[in-house]
Amino acid sequence: MPFTSFALDPALLRAVHDLAYREPSAIQREAIPLIAQGFDVQASARTGSGKTAAYCLPLLQRWHDAPGDGSAPTVLVLLPTRELVLQVCATLQQLSVHLRRPKIIAAYGGVSINPQLMALRGGADMVVATPGRLLDVLDNNGVQLDKVRTLVLDEADRLLEAGFADELKRILALLPATRQTLLFSATFAGPVQQLARALLPTAQRIHIDEAAPDIRQRAIEVDAGRRSDLLCQLLAEQDGARVLVFVASKQGAMELAKALQREGFRAAALSGELAQERRERVLENLKNGTLQVIVATDLAARGIDVAALPVVINFDLPRSPQDYTHRIGRTGRAGEQGLAISLIDADSRAHFRLIEKRLQMSLPREQIAGFLPRDTPSPRLAASDDNGGIKGSRPSKKDKLRAAAAAAAAAAAKPD
Incomplete structure (x- = not known):
């Protein structure tokens, strides 16, 4: 199956060719059509399997078809680290190089917030952020989330853990109740799987069990x-x-x-x-x-x-x-x-x-x-014969707190 089998604009296909993407990976073959049709998706595939392009391509296509007015983002991507924020921004920019370019803004901690606030003054089409810095931007009235049509939680296993639960709950409460939500990760193990199902009970679920890397x-x-x-x-x-x-x-x-x-x-x-x-x-x-x-x-x-x-x-x-x-x-x-x-x-x-x-x-x-x-x-x-810190199969107190926080986040995400 070539990339031309997807309903992608020639400008996107040209960028795919520039990046030497030869054939879609398994996760791309499964995810791109579902995302393009507007489904909620929970997808897991091993590290290095092409997950980022699997959601970037259909999101750029949907933006190209219905770009919005640029005053506020229609796409929000959340990631746990600033390095990942920069990587995803780079992928979006590389894939959109031949389109009428969307305005893609990165927001992450460890640097001054002022340049990021300045970049957002004129609006944005897509925001890629860590949760903590996004909340800082929101506290400074730097962005509005009421026009977000698609939310992506990349490395979702990390974002659904306790350290991000409160931040995620606050962000979800500010998003439109009717939206597309995408969860991508290499793993959805144990309690995190339960949290993902609580957040997206009707999502299309993709698990790619490819041959192990060498x-x-x-x-x-x-x-x-x-x-x-x-x-x-x-x-x-x-x-x-x-x-x-x-x-x-x-x-x-x-x-x-x-x-x-x-x-x-x-x-x-x-x-x-x-x-x-x-x-x-x-x-x-x-x-x-x-x-x-x-x-x-x-x-x-x-x-x-x-x-x-x-x-x-x-x-x-x-x-x-x-x-x-x-x-x-x-x-x-x-x-x-x-x-x-x-x-x-x-x-x-x-x-x-x-x-x-x-x-x-x-x-x-x-x-x-x-x-x-x-x-x-x-x-x-x-x-x-202690397990040295590995969590057992029975939920720990921390797991139960995560589950409660995710349930509250899922409730906040549902329409009234």
Whole structure:
């Protein structure tokens, strides 16, 4: 099925050709016709499967057919991080380059709000924003949402979590009751699936279970105190290839990046505390080869999309199986081969076993000469085989709070 099989304007097809999109991906084949017809859609597909273009193309087509007066946005896209906001804006701009250009405004934190308010003074056709900054803009009377015809929650699994629930509720209350709503994510697991169904009970649901990307996974056992030394050896073996290293905290990212710099690696940390200009420079330096290694937390890395990123290393294990999937999905994109390595110390063995169980996989444990592990699990973990922080199948108190917040948001979204 070629892109010409969709009812897309020749200007959009020309942009698709310019971007070397050869054939629609599975998520694009399923989602584009439904979105073009105005259906609510909940769609899940693996990272790197083309989800952004799957909603950008039909939204641009609908805007082209009925552009509105430009005084207020007809499309609102919400994302959890500023990097993702910038990526989606770039995709919209690239795909609309041959159209009568829509005015697309990005709103995200970490920078002064004043330029964003100035950009919105003359109105906008589409706003792409993080929830917190959008609320700041609304508090400054910078935009009206009463003309929004389509709401997109991209990385919806993150947006439906507790940290965004109150912000999302406030935003939904300001939107027209009659509108199209689109939820896109790589995963809709557990309680988040329930929240999505509460928000969109009649949506068309798409789940693309494509062949797994070509990612070789390794699990290496090492004592906690030797992880940094082993990481240096693994980085040296990559012969200068770009590597993304995941850690559990912002402080951990800064400390590990400095340690790698002292060992002669071209490394930098990526965290939410960096100014936007600095964050963009770090990503650009990784892409152009100035940097070899980025050390990042889960949230900071959510927006990283680097072509041909060969290696991902879990220095600290992720908290959940979903985060593991998102992490390793940074490599092995667009048909490229990838390598994902997890460093497992004594106290994280049970944690990784549960990740494997939930993802229905089993990796052989490796031990590296010179780094043979000697540590044993702490007494508490050895006695209980603790899950190390992975949520169980029964709803926790936090899950119940999320469900209540999403139910309230869904109620606010329904017409009176």
